[in-house]
Amino acid sequence: MSDSAIEVAGLRKAYGTKVVLDGIDLHVPAGTIFSLLGPNGAGKTTTVNILTTLIQADGGSARVAGQDLIRNAKGVRARIGVTGQFAAVDDLLTGQENLQLMVDLKRADSAVIPGLLERFDLTAAAQKPVATYSGGMRRKLDLAMTLVGDPQIIFLDEPTTGLDPRSRRTMWDIIRDLVAGGVTIFLTTQYLEEADQLADRIAVLDQGRLVAQGTPAELKRQIPGSHVRLRFGDAASASSAADLLGATRDEDGVTLRVPGDGGTAALRDLLNRLDDHGAHAEELSVHTPDLDDVFLALTGRPHHAEEASNR
Ligand SMILES: Nc1ncnc2c1ncn2[C@@H]1O[C@H](COP(=O)(O)OP(=O)(O)OP(=O)(O)O)[C@@H](O)[C@H]1O
Numbered sequence: 001m002s003d004s005a006i007e008v009a010g011l012r013k014a015y016g017t018k019v020v021l022d023g024i025d026l027h028v029p030a031g032t033i034f035s036l037l038g039p040n041g042a043g044k045t046t047t048v049n050i051l052t053t054l055i056q057a058d059g060g061s062a063r064v065a066g067q068d069l070i071r072n073a074k075g076v077r078a079r080i081g082v083t084g085q086f087a088a089v090d091d092l093l094t095g096q097e098n099l100q101l102m103v104d105l106k107r108a109d110s111a112v113i114p115g116l117l118e119r120f121d122l123t124a125a126a127q128k129p130v131a132t133y134s135g136g137m138r139r140k141l142d143l144a145m146t147l148v149g150d151p152q153i154i155f156l157d158e159p160t161t162g163l164d165p166r167s168r169r170t171m172w173d174i175i176r177d178l179v180a181g182g183v184t185i186f187l188t189t190q191y192l193e194e195a196d197q198l199a200d201r202i203a204v205l206d207q208g209r210l211v212a213q214g215t216p217a218e219l220k221r222q223i224p225g226s227h228v229r230l231r232f233g234d235a236a237s238a239s240s241a242a243d244l245l246g247a248t249r250d251e252d253g254v255t256l257r258v259p260g261d262g263g264t265a266a267l268r269d270l271l272n273r274l275d276d277h278g279a280h281a282e283e284l285s286v287h288t289p290d291l292d293d294v295f296l297a298l299t300g301r302p303h304h305a306e307e308a309s310n311r
Pocket residue numbers: 015018020038039040041042043044045046047
């Protein structure tokens with residue numbers, strides 16, 4: 001496979017007069033985690049549905065796992081896995097039976113089942129009906145089912161919505177393990193912290209357009225609020241450095257906040273200026289806004305994950 005797991009150009013979709021995707025370009029390198037964020041109704045699910053061949057775009061082109069989405073939808077389907085909030089898991093069947101169903105569907109070998117149960121810590125519960133499983137166990141089983149057939153790309157639609165913090169962390173570890181094994185993850189999530197923790201790159205979708213793309217750090221640097229904090233040994237040093245840099249001092253009198261993007265060029269410049277004036281900070285830290293700030297700045301709307309998940 002080439003370096004690119006997903007390559008999308010000018011993707012468009014409208015329902016009647018409502019334009020849902022207004023020319024989307026995406027590039028997802030193989031073996032990375034890509035996260036698509038956006039407020040409710042932004043077009044995330046529509047994007048995933050198009051890329052997983054569930055619905056057709058009106059315009060634009062896409063290659064998924066090296067296959068053309070339109071000309072070889074079957075080839076795409078053979079190479080991807082989709083794990084959704086509304087999982088394909090059947091409550092009345094046991095974990096083992098659910099996996100067997102997937103093996104039959106994908107004409108895979110049943111021999112993979114014990115390994116998958118083991119990997120997701122579900123061996124002990126394998127003979128119990130899924131109705132008795134916790135939320136975390138169901139998500140794990142859902143993901144295990146997705147792995148049958150060894151997909152190259154996994155679409156994870158809100159994989160941890162509704163999970164307690166511990167199960168969420170377990171799921172994050174599992175996702176990181178998958179990527180370490182070479183799989184590419186396309187993640188949609190309502191939790192900005194999740195994208196921040198997991199994603200190599202994030203794209204923010206708003207009203208059918210991409211309003212930003214980059215690493216979590218790049219996105220955070222784009223918006224105001226980033227600053228470098230410097231702590232000096234005494235108030236006099238802090239005061240003269242404050243004059244030099246035009247920075248404000250914190251209440252403690254020894255810490256300065258210097259507005260800036262925290263990028264390496266700006267940091268080098270800052271340190272050089274301090275050096276030139278014989279000023280020596282005891283501690284330096286870079287503070288960036290979190291993704292919530294980014295989301296607000298880019299979409300003009302605050303992001304309330306809890307509210308959204310209770311819809
Ligand atoms: N089959 C459809 N017919 C008409 N409009 C649709 C259809 N499917 C989606 N839409 C509209 O397209 C827009 C984008 O929907 P989509 O589900 O892709 O958003 P989303 O970003 O996934 O939002 P959410 O976080 O709420 O799931 C919404 O305004 C939605 O109402």
